[in-house]
Amino acid sequence: MKNLKYIFLALCCSVLTTACMNDNFDEVYGNVRGNDQIKETNVVTIEQLKAKYAQVLGQQYGYAQITDNLQLKAYVTGNDREGNFYSQIALEDGTGAMVIAIGENGLFSYLPVGTEILVNLKDLYIGNYGYQTQIGTLYTGNKNEVSVSRMSSARWEQHFTYTGKNVKVSPMVFDQSKVKDSQYLVANAGRLMTIKGVTFTDGGKKVYANKADIVNNNSCERELKGLNKSNIVVRSSTYADFAATTLPTEKVDITGIFTRYNNKWQVYIREISDVQPAK
Structure with missing residues (x-):
């Protein structure tokens, strides 16, 4: 009986310790990333x-x-x-x-x-x-x-x-009149921007990305009406959470990271809410 008593006490202590660790999980382990030895110098x-x-x-x-x-x-x-x-x-x-x-x-x-x-x-x-x-x-x-x-x-x-x-992040409005402007491309490649009032060429017909339409690197490119696909496309991965979502038919405002591949804009939306009805 005495041995059973000690075993029971040990189990209780173990449960209490685990509970205490869980209570402070975020404080001890949560989101502690990076190198805190780095100091702002140059x-x-x-x-x-x-x-x-x-x-x-x-x-x-x-x-x-x-x-x-x-x-x-x-x-x-x-x-x-x-x-x-x-x-x-x-x-x-x-x-x-x-x-x-x-x-x-x-x-x-x-x-x-x-x-x-x-x-x-x-x-x-x-x-x-x-x-x-x-x-x-x-x-x-x-x-x-x-x-x-x-x-x-x-x-x-x-x-x-x-x-x-x-920081509160606000996208810059993409200037469609400069879609072929090489200096505009150099200055803004990699920036968060919004292209306003555009329509997907295959709206209602295709999804953002599927295996049948892969261009390379498991990604698909979707065209925008009135804008040459050699100048700008919306690029989505087949692994994106929204890959199987059908492209909207109406005019939309598209926010994303406007990257560059050679002389072409590749727009990467970060999440499906980055595509909104045009305002």
Whole structure:
């Protein structure tokens, strides 16, 4: 009986300990990411960073390792919340936009839109994939072209920290009259924008993405009426939560991360609510 009593007491203590840990789960384990040893020292703007590496960024797949102690302080405008803008986040700081490629899913869980972060750039790479500027590590493609692509999750953890500030994010209105303007493309690639009053060419007929229409990388491109598909498309992954949703028939306002592939705009909506009836 005495042994049973001790066993019962041990079990009670175990339950109480677990309960206490659960009560403080978020405090101890929740959302503790990044490297809190990073301190703000030598911050440059996105505009300044691109200017510093202008020669490299003038090449389709140009790249360079960042060897100086430089930092970016910027806020998140896009993440992988519904699986479309996956393994990357989009950042802005008021001077420009930048994509950071990270080999990880669930980025939205600790990098929600509006979160301001400080990124230590030293030893990372800056470069282009089809002229879309991004930060990451090097990747060699099927045709032996080297470009900047996704860094490991472990590496990313060592290169960012939170500033403690959250920003209200508002998209810029896309100027349709400049859809073919190369300077407009260079200045705004990677930015959160809204294209207003447009209609999907295949509205009511096709879904955002399916296997039958894959262009590459498990993604599909949908055209907009009156706008040449060589200039702009809405691009969606077959893995996006909204992939099987039928394209709307009415005029809509589309918000998303407006990325660049060579001389074409590729619009990545972040979640299905980014497509709204035109106002």
